[in-house]
Amino acid sequence: MKLKYILPVLFMALLTIACSTDNDDTPPINDIEGLVKIQDITNNNHSIELYNETGVFTTGYNKVTLRIKNNSDNTYIENADISWVPMMQMPSMQHSCPSSVIEKVTDKTTLYSGSVIFQMTNADNSGWSITFNYSINSIEYTAASTISVSQAEKQNVSSFMASDGKRYVAALIEPKAPTIGINDLMVGLYQMENMMSFPIVENYKILLDPRMPGMENHTSPNNTNLSFDASDNMYHADLSLTMTGYWVLNLKLLNSSDELLKGEDVTEQNQKSSLYLELEF
Incomplete structure (x- = not known):
C-alpha cells in the first residue's frame, strides 16, 4: 500500500481512539451522595x-x-x-x-x-x-x-442533676438500627460545667438493665455494663434485644469511685430507673 493511502488511515484510527477516550471520562464523585x-x-x-x-x-x-x-x-x-x-x-x-x-x-x-x-x-x-x-x-x-x-419520638437523651450536685447529659448514639440479638450500645456522657461548656465525662461507669414494659417488664440475657473507651471518648456495652418492640434502657451512673450518682434498680415495686433511655424497633 502506498504511503499516501496509509497516512489517512492512521489519522482516522488515532482520531477514533481520542474520541473514545473523551467519551469514557469517569463522572465526578458526588461528595454528598446518601445525604x-x-x-x-x-x-x-x-x-x-x-x-x-x-x-x-x-x-x-x-x-x-x-x-x-x-x-x-x-x-x-x-x-x-x-x-x-x-x-x-x-x-x-x-x-x-x-x-x-x-x-x-x-x-x-x-x-x-x-x-x-x-x-x-x-x-x-x-x-x-x-x-x-x-x-x-x-x-x-x-x-x-x-x-x-x-422532638425525637423516644427519649434518646437525658439531662439530669446527680447526687454530686452536677448536671449531666447522657445521649444514645448507637444502635441507630437495632436488631434482634447482641447490639453495640454506645452512649455519650457530658457534664454541664456552665451554660456554654459540656466536657466529656471520662472513666465513670453506667450500669445497664434493658426492660420491655409491654411484656411484663422482662429483661434479656448477655448484657454488659457501659465502660468508657478512650479511643472515641464514648461509653460502650453489649445490648441484648430478644424481640422487636419498645425497650427501656434503665441506667445507673457511678463515678470513678463507684459512688452512685443517679438511677435505681428495677424491681417489682420500681418498674423504671429515674435515669433511662428508650428505643423501639
Whole structure:
C-alpha cells in the first residue's frame, strides 16, 4: 500500500481512539451522595450547607456533614478552619449543648463533619440557632441562623442533676438500627460545667438493665455494663434485644469511685430507673 493511502488511515484510527477516550471520562464523585440537605446558613461571601441522613435535626445525637460554598462562583472551599456554637434561647436565659469539634472528612475534598446533641426543644421546634466561625486563607468569617429541631419520638437523651450536685447529659448514639440479638450500645456522657461548656465525662461507669414494659417488664440475657473507651471518648456495652418492640434502657451512673450518682434498680415495686433511655424497633 502506498504511503499516501496509509497516512489517512492512521489519522482516522488515532482520531477514533481520542474520541473514545473523551467519551469514557469517569463522572465526578458526588461528595454528598446518601445525604439530605437540612438547610443553608449564609453570609455575604459564603453558604454553609448542612446535611445528614434524614434532612432534619432532632433532639439527641445528630451527626452533621457540611460544606462551604463560595457565593461568587459556586465553588466549594477545600481548606477552612471552622467551629460552631449551637445555642438555645429560653425566655429568661440561653444555653449551649454538647458538640464535637468540626473536622475535615479525610476522603472527601470539600466536606467537614461534627456532631451535636440537642437536649431539648420547644413544642414548635424553635429556640435553637447555630453560629459558625471560620477562616479561609487567614481571613475570618461568621455565619449564623436559627434552626428547627424536632422532638425525637423516644427519649434518646437525658439531662439530669446527680447526687454530686452536677448536671449531666447522657445521649444514645448507637444502635441507630437495632436488631434482634447482641447490639453495640454506645452512649455519650457530658457534664454541664456552665451554660456554654459540656466536657466529656471520662472513666465513670453506667450500669445497664434493658426492660420491655409491654411484656411484663422482662429483661434479656448477655448484657454488659457501659465502660468508657478512650479511643472515641464514648461509653460502650453489649445490648441484648430478644424481640422487636419498645425497650427501656434503665441506667445507673457511678463515678470513678463507684459512688452512685443517679438511677435505681428495677424491681417489682420500681418498674423504671429515674435515669433511662428508650428505643423501639
